Amino acid sequence: MESMNEIKRDTLGALISQGKRGDGRGMFDYRTINVQPGILQNPDGSALVSIGKSQVMAGIKFDVAKPFPDRPKEGVLSTSADLLPLASHLFETGPPSDEAIELARVVDRGIRSANIIDLSSFYIDEEKVLAVYIDLFILDHDGNLIDTAALAAMSALLSARMPKVEEGKIIRGEFTGKVPIKEKVVTCTFGKLGDKAFLDPSLDEEKGMDCRLTLATTPSNLVAAQKGGWGAVSEKEIMELFDISLEKGKQLRALLSD
Amino acid sequence: MVNGKRVDGRGVEDVRPMKIVARVLNDAEGSAYIEWGKNKILAGVYGPRECIPRHDQSLYRAVVKCRYNMAPFSGAEEHGRSGPNRRSKELSKVIKEAFENVIISENFPKTEISIFVEVLQSDGGTRCAAVTAAAVALADAGIPMKDLIGAVAVCKIDGQMAVDPGKEEDNFGESDMPIAFSPRTGEVLLFQMDGNLSREELSRGLELAKNASAKIREVQMEAIKKVYDEPKEDRFLLIG
Numbered sequence: 445m446e447s448m449n450e451i452k453r454d455t456l457g458a459l460i461s462q463g464k465r466g467d468g469r470g471m472f473d474y475r476t477i478n479v480q481p482g483i484l485q486n487p488d489g490s491a492l493v494s495i496g497k498s499q500v501m502a503g504i505k506f507d508v509a510k511p512f513p514d515r516p517k518e519g520v521l522s523t524s525a526d527l528l529p530l531a532s533h534l535f536e537t538g539p540p541s542d543e544a545i546e547l548a549r550v551v552d553r554g555i556r557s558a559n560i561i562d563l564s565s566f567y568i569d570e571e572k573v574l575a576v577y578i579d580l581f582i583l584d585h586d587g588n589l590i591d592t593a594a595l596a597a598m599s600a601l602l603s604a605r606m607p608k609v610e611e612g613k614i615i616r617g618e619f620t621g622k623v624p625i626k627e628k629v630v631t632c633t634f635g636k637l638g639d640k641a642f643l644d645p646s647l648d649e650e651k652g653m654d655c656r657l658t659l660a661t662t663p664s665n666l667v668a669a670q671k672g673g674w675g676a677v678s679e680k681e682i683m684e685l686f687d688i689s690l691e692k693g694k695q696l697r698a699l700l701s702d
Numbered sequence: 703m704v705n706g707k708r709v710d711g712r713g714v715e716d717v718r719p720m721k722i723v724a725r726v727l728n729d730a731e732g733s734a735y736i737e738w739g740k741n742k743i744l745a746g747v748y749g750p751r752e753c754i755p756r757h758d759q760s761l762y763r764a765v766v767k768c769r770y771n772m773a774p775f776s777g778a779e780e781h782g783r784s785g786p787n788r789r790s791k792e793l794s795k796v797i798k799e800a801f802e803n804v805i806i807s808e809n810f811p812k813t814e815i816s817i818f819v820e821v822l823q824s825d826g827g828t829r830c831a832a833v834t835a836a837a838v839a840l841a842d843a844g845i846p847m848k849d850l851i852g853a854v855a856v857c858k859i860d861g862q863m864a865v866d867p868g869k870e871e872d873n874f875g876e877s878d879m880p881i882a883f884s885p886r887t888g889e890v891l892l893f894q895m896d897g898n899l900s901r902e903e904l905s906r907g908l909e910l911a912k913n914a915s916a917k918i919r920e921v922q923m924e925a926i927k928k929v930y931d932e933p934k935e936d937r938f939l940l941i942g
Contacts, residue, residue, distance in 0.1 A: 476936075483941035484823045485740060487775040494938045497728040501822060503775025526784060529769065530746025530818035532729045537769055539785075577781045579774050581820065583744065583939065584727045616778055 453637070453652035460640045465649070472643040472688055479595065479699045482603035489604025489623065493596040496646060497586035499531075502578060502596035504604040504623075508568065508614060509575035519566020520575035523552035525582065525593060532585035546672070548580060551594045553668035554629045554660030561601070562624060572612050576604075576623075587647035590658050590670075591696075594631040599700055601625055629667060630696040632689040633658040636675055641685060643692065657682070659689040663697070703860040709871065714864040717854065717914050722835065722925035724842045726939045730818075732843025734925065735939055736835040739868055740825035742941065745835040747843040750813035758814070763807035765814045768798035770832055772821040778869075793829050800833060800853075800882045800891040806846040815845055826869035827855050833882050833892060838922050842929060850926075852918035853882035853892055856907040863903055865910040879907050883915040 456466065463471060475496030484490035489504030509520050525548035527535045535541075540548075555561065555578075566574035578600070580593045605619035635645035635653040645653060654675025660668035666686060671677060677685075706713060718739035727733035730746035753759040770793045774782040786794075798817070805815060817840065819832040830853035837851050857867035858877040867875055877897025884891055890908075899907065 478938065480941055484742065484775070486778045486823045486825075490775070492939060492941055497937070499727070499938055501773075503773060503822075505775045505781035507781045524774075524784060528746075528771075528818065528820055529816070530727065530730050530733070530744065530748075530820060533748055533751070575781075577774065579784070581773055581822070583820075584729060586728060614780075 449651045452648055456649055456652035457637055460637045460642065463640070465642065467646065471640070472692065474644045474692070474695065475646070477595070477696075477699055479599050481599045481701060488607060489600045491596045491599035491603060493592055493599060494584070495588055495592045495595070495644065497584060498589060498592045499584035500589065500592045500596040501581040501583055502593070502600035503581070504600045505577045505579070506607045506614060507575045507577065508572060508609075508612060510571055511573045517564060517567050519563040519573045521552070521556060521561065521563060521578070522575060523548045523555070523578040523580070523597070525551070525580040527582045527585070531582045534585065546670070547589055547593060550590055550631070550658055550660070550668065550670045551578070551580065551597050554594060554631055555597065555601070558627060558629045558660075558662050558667040560626045560629055562626070565624070568609055569612055574607075574609070585647065587650045588633050588644050591631050591633045591644065594629070594660065595696060595699070598628055598630065602628070602700055602702065627662050628697045628700050629660055629662060630693045631658050631660040632692050634685050636677060636681075641681060643688070657685060659686055661689050661693050663693065664690070703862055708859065708864060710868055714862060715910060715913065717866045717917055718868060720918065720921050721942070722838055722921050723940075724838050724925045724929045725937055728937050730839070732839040732841070732845070734835045734838035734842060736831050737942070738827065738831045738834070740823060741821070741828055741831045742823040743828060743831045743835050744820045744822060744939070745832065745839040746818045747816065747836070747839045747845065749815035749843070749845070750810035751816075753812060753814035759812045761811055764805070764810035766798050766802050766805055766807060766817070767814055768794045768801070768817040768819070768836075770794040770797055770819045770821070770829070772824060772828070776821050776824045793832070796892050796894065797829065797833055797836065800851060801836065801840065803891045804847045804849050804851055804884060805840070806848065809846060826867055826872035827880070830854050830880050830882070834918055834922065838925050841926050849884045849886040850919060850922055851882050851884050851891055852915050852922060853880060854911050854914045854918060855880040856911050858897060858899065858903060863906045863910055865914045877903075879911075881908070881911040883912055885915055885919050888912070
């Protein structure tokens with residue numbers, strides 16, 4: 445399979461160097477994006493998002509949990525990702541892969557560092573807080589799972605409702621209102637091959653590219669970032685891609701209902 | 703049971719509303735999405751493909767593999783744990799064995815056919831919905847089968863046998879008996895039961911399940927036909 449990647453890299457390299465892409469998109473265009481919020485009834489929040497042929501479902505569940513010892517007055521936020529074996533011939537059953545863990549952690553960092561959820565409002569009682577679980581179910585893999593999953597997580601959070609809590613227990617099926625979300629965090633992931641960068645890499649492009657750069661932003665600021673792959677990026681490129689992220693972020697936020 | 707009606711107003715022979723859409727995933731070779739009551743379940747099929755690890759291979763037939771998995775957010779109660787547990791392993795096994803009966807595996811020695819089922823939302827009867835969706839996904843993948851199988855459970859409520867228990871009937875009913883029929887031969891390919899049934903109740907239960915299977919098969923056939931009658935360029939999941 446390694447030889448296939450080499451061939452893809454050559455083909456892709458020839459196209460990218462001319463500022464073209466395999467599917468005819470511009471260098472900084474997303475594929476078609478679809479957002480379906482609130483599609484499940486059992487979880488407290490949910491969404492299904494597709495970017496091109498990649499599809500990710502996000503589910504939000506609240507539980508009562510013990511706070512972390514260093515933050516006894518704060519709720520717990522936990523994000524996990526499952527690269528389901530039905531999503532791709534490349535995925536196998538078994539414990540979470542490095543890729544799945546990185547994916548979940550990048551999505552988590554964006555949400556966490558932007559402080560869009562007020563975790564101090566999740567305090568219930570001594571040694572008792574609300575925990576919010578964000579589960580990312582990868583259903584179909586055609587590249588750029590980070591942006592697809594981050595958008596699904598954000599859409600699911602925006603659809604989520606606060607559970608009713610009585611005597612330290614969650615009353616399932618009863619809610620006290622929407623989960624307060626301060627801001628919409630979105631991620632833009634770029635691929636890089638040679639000296640050219642491009643937005644929203646497809647799976648073929650991911651196989652051929654040198655590296656990947658993900659920037660998670662609020663409408664004005666950078667809140668999380670992740671570089672992946674062996675290639676390198678320059679300071680200048682980071683600044684340029686940051687500007688593009690803020691611009692493209694508007695497009696992504698417009699897809700997210702309040 | 704009040705006046706022969708169940709908690710959700712159904713009669714004893716009524717199956718909950720069911721919708722199946724085939725070919726909803728891009729990478730999987732066959733796929734199907736089922737909504738059955740409030741169940742929302744996705745099935746994907748790969749194969750025949752090289753069987754890995756090689757010591758699982760058979761020189762005579764394709765090895766059928768199955769993974770039934772519940773999303774941690776699928777239930778109405780607390781957040782679940784991800785990954786396999788004792789229940790999901792048992793269900794994976796009985797589902798796999800039902801399909802081993804109908805897949806013409808002799809055609810593909812040394813290969814594997816993998817069935818993956820993801821329960822996105824559960825509402826009682828997920829294993830039956832899993833079998834029903836997986837059969838459509840296998841057909842969509844073009845895997846040769848002797849029959850298109852479907853499954854349904856029967857239960858006993860207030861001493862009366864009824865088909866397709868919902869979540870409450872499943873939790874508070876007196877018996878639960880999931881059954882997969884091969885409609886062509888009338889043979890039973892998946893059979894489990896817990897509870898307490900008399901000879902008459904058992905016989906009535908089997909009859910109810912068989913009648914319901916015929917209705918389920920119609921919904922399955924519709925879903926498969928639709929893939930060819932209304933071919934689509936984009937495959938994606940629409941949750942309704």
